Amino acid sequence: MGWLLNRQQTLRPSPRNQVFCAKSPLLACLLLLALAHAMPTFATDSYRSETLSAASMAPPRAVRIGIHNFPPDFVVSKDGSSCGGTGFEYLRNLLQQAELTLEPVCVTPARMYLLLDQNDIDFSINIKSTKALVDVAHPPVFAEPPYMMLQLVVYSHSRRANSVHDGSIAMIRGFDYQGERQQLSNAGLRPVDLPDAVSAIEMFLKGRTEHLITYDGPFKAYLAAQSMPSVEPVNKLRRKTLQEIPTHVVIGAQSPFRAQLEQLLHSHAQQYRCKMLKNCGNVR
Template identity: 30%
Template sequence: MRNLCGSMVLSLMIFAALLPLSVLAQEEIKTVTLGIVVFPPLVINDSETGRCYGEVVEMSSELLKQLGYNMSIECIPPIRLYERVKQGEIDLTVNVKGTTALDDHATFIDKPVTNLTLMRVVNNARINEKSIAGIRGYDYVGERIRLVEEGYEFVDVPSSVDSIKFFFFDRTANLITYERPFYYFLGDNEFNDRTSSITLKKNIPTFFAVSLKSKYKDDLFKKLSAYSESFKEDTILEHATKPTPQL
């Protein structure tokens, strides 16, 4: 019996030694899910293919690869995103601090991914009206509460693109939006006499946020923090997109 057990152990050791290195390496690869909202040009969703891409998506994929992770991506509305972060079904997201539905369920990397500008766009023909298009689940770093207290009535839709379209289709008299998606949507068009903009807040930092329920939370936080402390640029996106010096 002892000889039989010894033979089985030896056989298992030989089998393990003969496993292809690619199989062993594959078992060591960790995959994390980045959940993110559509926010052009940083995050764009192709309506035909469903593909999610953009500066922040590509930067995150490359960065996580350097840190030893494969990345899967989910482009979903904020309400669903925050719930999946809470449950640990999404490991990592990019968001501003101060979002009620997120802050207690994630830990934020200190250095920002990038900085944002928040604006209100007004239909000048309806300047005395208080309807305003916004994104469902967004607190807008305190501006939602302030505007509601001033009598504005929010019409909430799933994404930044939806809210901008809602405003331009004349469904509301006002729009609250971040600057980048608005000007991306506007394209080569310019403001006309019908609309004007008011800057609400500038230099709003947005950060990597690691789900407290992610099984990789400690490793992710440690590696992302160490990476962000390894360079002098103010934001991660600025560093990641910096041109490589030519020799």
């Protein structure tokens, strides 16, 4: 009986329940008190269930694309705080067809490879042969068809130009250039690594390197958009084409959007018979 009395005191019955208990058998009174004690727990569990259900219905995070300075398709502001470009707009509109939101992440190429492997971004645009992309724990997926073709070239100052003539060649840090980096080093040229395409172009045009390896698209886009003087007229530069290289949408192996992105790109390419993904099909 002492245990029962202590149990009743712990349950703290309401005045109404106290009246009932005074007039009812002991077993009925204890049943009523037990039910009253369970009600708050039931309400809490119900609230938690509704909260978890609402969370499961919340929209997923945006798809993240890594963007480095590669005009005209992808551009990053000088302070690195914003990025976009015509390529980003095209891909954003394409993903909207699958009700996916695309979010730009402004990065340097070297950092982009790390973020892709760590699943901090979902995809980017790159060539297949970049060693920093394939020599990782989780090799990414290169979607087909290619995004676009790039023409890889070397520009050189003439011997008369007011520039250094020391065998230096400006290039993007982390870029292998389809094996051309090693070939140029073997030929005696000295690599000068810069964060991105624009930095390499500017270093060369200022005469601080004798040569520049670049993709022709970003070089011509920079010249069209900038008025920075060069130590030598651009039409006097020596130009050598090395090779044409396809770029691809490269998707992180651990991205939660991997299968969805692969299917979207494949279906879009089939529907519009795209040989190159860039600007292919009715995307608005």
